[in-house]
Amino acid sequence: MNTNAFALRHIGPRENDQNLMLETIGVDSLDQLISETVPSDIRLKSGLNLDDPMTEHEYLLHIHELSKKNKAYKTYIGMGYHPTIMPAVIQRNILENPGWYTAYTPYQAEIAQGRLEALLNFQTMVIDLTGMEIANASLLDESTAAAEAMSLLFAVRERAQKKAGINKFFVSEHILPQTLSLLNTRAIPIGIELVVGNEESFDFSTEFFGAILQYPGKNGQITDIKSFINQATNSGIKVAVAADVMSLIKLEAPGKFGTDVVVGTTQRFGIPMGYGGPHAAFFATKEAYKRDLPGRIIGVTKDANDNRALRMALQTREQHIKRDKATSNICTAQVLLAVMASMYGVYHGPKGLEFIANEIHDKAVTLANALKALGYKQVNTSYFDTLQINTKAKKIKRIATERKVNLNYTNKETVTISINETTSLRDLNYLISVFAEAAEKETIIISSIESGNTIDESIRRTSDFLTDAVFNTYHSETELMRYIKSLERKDLALNHSMISLGSCTMKLNAASEMLPLSIFKWANIHPFVPLKQAKGYLTVLKELEDQLTEITGFAATSLQPNSGAQGEFAGLMVIKAYHESRGDFHRNICLIPSSAHGTNPASAVMAGMKVVVTKSTEEGNIDVEDLREKALLHKDNLSALMVTYPSTHGVYESAIKEITQIIHDNGGQVYMDGANMNAQVGLTNPGNIGADVCHLNLHKTFAIPHGGGGPGVGPICVAKQLAPFLPGNPIIKTGGDKAISAISAAPFGSSLACLISYGYIKMLGAQGLTESTKIAILNANYIKRRLEGSFETLYSGEQGRAAHEMIIDCRPFKAHGIEVTDIAKRLMDYGFHAPTVSFPVAGTMMIEPTESESKAEMDRFCDAMISIRKEIDSVSKDDENNVLRNAPHTLDMITANEWYFPYSREQAAFPLDYVRENKFWPTVRRVDDAYGDRNLICSCTPIEAYAEV
Template sequence: ANMAAFYCIYHGPTGLKHIATRIHDAARTFALGAEMVGHQVLNKAAFFDTVTVKLAGITSADFLARCEDRRINVWRVSDDTVSLAFDEATTSEHLTALLESAGMDGPKLDVVREMASKAEGLGVPSDLLRTSKFLRQAVFHDYHNETDLMRYIWTLQRKDFGLQHGMVPLGSCTMKLNPAATMLPMSWQRVTAIHPYVPAAQAEGYKLLATELVQRLKEVSGLDAVSLQPNSGAQGEYAGIRTIKAYLNSIGEGHRNLVVIPANAHGTNPATATVCGLKPITVNCEKNGAVDVAHLKQVCEKHGKDIACAMITYPSTYGVFDSEIKTITDIVHQTGGQVYIDGANFNAMLGYTGPGFFGGDVCHFNLHKTFSIPHGGGGPGMGPIACKEHLAPFLPNGPHDHIYTVGGSKAFGPTSQAPLGSASILTISYMLITMLGNDGVKHCSEFAVLAANYLRKALEKDYAIRFVGKSSGMSAHEFIIDMNGFGPLGVKAEDIAKRLMDYGFHAPTLAFPVNNTLMVEPTESEPKRELDRFIAAMLSIRNEIRKIESGEWPKGNNPLNNAPHPAEDIAATEWDRPYSREVAAYPMGPDSATGQLKFWPTISRVNNEHGDMNLFCSCGPAAVNDAESDSA
């Protein structure tokens, strides 16, 4: 998403139109040339970059072979029809090679191009041409050289807190390190410069990569089959539930339309059930966050014949391992329903257990969490699913299985336009798993759980911890801090989240899954030094709250309620707050570990609730000089 935005910013409206014109000219040139040698352009009256041609005197197979000899891949529509898509990378050499393959003897490209530019009824009809202005904001007119764009990107980067600054303890997000070595293949052209539908013989490396990654995912999940196609965790959920529905339909149980979802499940689960045409039913949880097994039994006894499946997050979104998980899955299976395991928190159990070992029939993996693909800022995500053998025939297939076959023999259909989803980023997870090995993967979960419990134990005397394991008294890989006790002091979880910015930390997850709480997930990649720095910051904030309790600082006008403190506020001529500028900006002193890692927020407190309930566009005004936009 960011790359696409910067592409528009760099080229601006005039540059984008120039690129589009060049692409269209290439398509028109080939279309006219193809007609000149006797072929028929089927979409002659309306096309932009894609030309579909019914061949004359040559089969599609022969044409594709000629093109492949010239290192060009062309799409086969039927035995006598092909389709070609042109883009800004298309060169004169490509056009010459294509026209030669089509049967033009020694094509005079300049002549054909000139004729195409004057041809009537070829390409985009005049009534479809855009006449309105676009990209009129100044940002699309100010950065048309690399130096300016580099500096603009840097100014934006300075506003963002990342792992280069400190820990990002977002619960349920697993914002761990993306090792540099795992990212290296993404810079290789042989990984990134390949279309998902090249002939299978040209993608043997990807096939091997997918085969080996599937095997590793089967091992860690304890399940029998895997689809790499879903492009996100949400798509993984969707694919998993659709797989279950297809299976139930195949055995005459298609009437089952209910999904049992515990209150401690991931928040997307009810939405997924609804999108798939099913009705969610909530099962209560006990005070310690565990599923209320007695209530689950009641629900299953009442609705058993209509239950399609249960959607269970393990460990739960409350940050605990439910000791009754096997009992829970058994109860659901006794109704004839299936069990879907939400793998959002898979990072807590790698190498120790997996859905297939405690009763799951299908699960998804968030490769962009558990297996280190970077996420946030527009993606990309990957949400492969794994399932037991009886569900394997119903896994999603590809939209063009005659080229690259994936999925089961009774697939419900594709979830993505590409057979392996965002295939290039699979290299990241493959590298991580391969370099770690079985023991290393297991250590990841060990350290993730250890880090969370280290923080929880250090903070539990000063903060209320909402949930711990029923029998163990421990957390999983994350834990929830309840801030409701500070309500009488005018301090909410949001205030503490904002104040953490002054201490050089990204806030934990705010108000999810429980209102007025912070959910902390340190991940396995944070060193003890950083964990200790976070503990010190949280204890310091607790002491600041005590100063409000004692009356040293007034309610509503203190470092927490006013946080964060940008440099602009600290440098202001007037300072009328009942605490010093140093307390605001360097709460632990400029020479402390936190002070040395100072991150300056670029804006002070905003009213989140007002912004959520009063939507408005922040696109900015149109550029002062519209000449470029007008010409576009």
């Protein structure tokens, strides 16, 4: 046994266990199982062409050496990204803690109360700083949040009768360039006309439904947004503000001026730049727009005992429910980063944040005064942290680069300098010396920071913020460490037990893949530095693109989309651009099977396409004849087919090549949803099947952790004809020769997270990747076999096999008065997170064990499910007071003096012997979803006020 082999550590079942599992399934070998599962006509003829696998030790040496190719200059570029100080207590206890980074999206609220509280803190922090009434639990980045704001204002315009049909949207010329690019990407498909101009000369024409301002502007100038918002409101124009979160500690909250939406990024709150991400964006608005708010809201409700409990509220915005009526396809948040940013707010509190913001501003004022003394003209009349210097940029750039300093050169005669929380007195003196050398003058030495305030009194902050107790309590490391631990204990993550979520692939996130995220020269690179300063990143990203291109059988890859849903949208926009390059502007029909992920139709609508749904057969496969009929009917306007493979029903459809050919024969392109790529790698691929583009969920197949609901990365891989249209960036050239405009703010999306997938592929190699796919299929079929007789599988392949996941039918248990939700909640008492509930079929569970789970863990899960089935059989429809309907059972229930239930405490809490060894206690009883939606509270309301609702 080669104990240096990473595959040995990543793949769960040992060789002896695999043989026992194959025997249980009823096959002689793993190869026999694969041949009975994967259609022969789509199997690859040869293996993947990848480098030989590295050991974990070799990989860590390799990634450390590559990091040295990145040049971590002193960076004052700004433009939405700033060097930060991540408190070590947050780095060690959250970023580097699998109890936080391996958790799943908190759909099962009872075992997610810890991260739900952290996200509620995040929302409260955002509401306070922005002055708005409601906020969500994060979006992907500032630019996509701004695009979502535009979409929200466009959606609500119809309610104002005077604005019905109006499609012009004003964009301040001071907006960040990456945001302008994204606004353009999102505006065109849905018929919005962008008008870029200066807000001071804007005429507030009735032809506009909305506007967006940057606060402060991209070059640091703070404009009079108060006056603009007042005039816009009087003209019936709704206003969004893209705000710098740190500046809001000094600037009055935009909500106090009557703005409609405030967006931005919390990257400045202790999150490393990471060459562009991941970072948690924020989105805050008026309560009147809560039904249009994209993403997720964490709300306060009550549990079965009327105790306070948290949950994801208003979940109808989740795209697998709303489908083509969705307001957004941003189904992936940035939860881990939002948690970290919220803890930054908790740790520093309002006084600490005021100190940091005041220091930043004072240092900027100090620098401005020194540069003025050297003869430089500082253009900004009001600023927070960014100076705009009128000078010969070329000369400054040469000297600054030689001195290893990055500034922002906006044109030949303008240089901007953005000060940040890491800037020291020594750094200021060094900056001054750069400008002194350029001016050919003796440098000025400053010995102290001057106090000052360049912010106009009319927009200085006077309103309180972060007054809740949570932001005024945990200011020592001991206190914060214990607070973080107290929340972690409320959450079930992969470090406790298997999370067998179908379609979501909760596999091992290896420590060796995660360690590089804390290396300084990976974490602290600005996304807009000159390329020669990011050679380490460019090497990794280019090789990762090549790896994914090889794995998918395509011609090129873009890493820019920073979620799976963004990947879907990007893939469709590339298809759209391809058709338009051929003069086929009329091709706008997108065929989508009825079993597809809900984000698919939402993405198609956002891309300006019309959705036509095709039928599924009773076996759960695509109805080929219905597809053929609709493809022929729409052949003149057919743009694309969106298809998931294996299907969302967990089956390798044997007709897939026929399906893709039908689309091509009728002039369309095939988009393959890569959600189930875990069942393809090394055995088949989208290119071989006949697809033209696919997105990949790196947070699923390629081991980026879910982080409680983000980060995600959703790159797209494309065939040769689509490669020219891969997305670009307005600052750093990326994409193809005919690149579409940006999909995310950063040139390469969430680059820091891409290190994880790069390591996963480097350490597994071709053989390990292929073996992982085979074992994922083995594990699913093993569970399928073990559950036979207790739970029947809804769909199977032609030879009775499942793919890497399976759907079990829980609908028959309604005869006992038991719903699938009851089973999900009862699993918590057994120490497990439920599989995917009621997707893609209501009343079912979709189970995916992944390749990382051992036979012993899967046996515990199966034992739990079989035990639950026996419990179901023992209850009657009229008996609501039973162990399933009352689940989950908390420690308070079990230890209470009184026991009012017709079953024992032991049966409730310790139904099987293994549970005693590692008991997980839900901290609340079953939450009341309906009450939470009727009484939406999305900030840290005191418990006394909550009780009065």
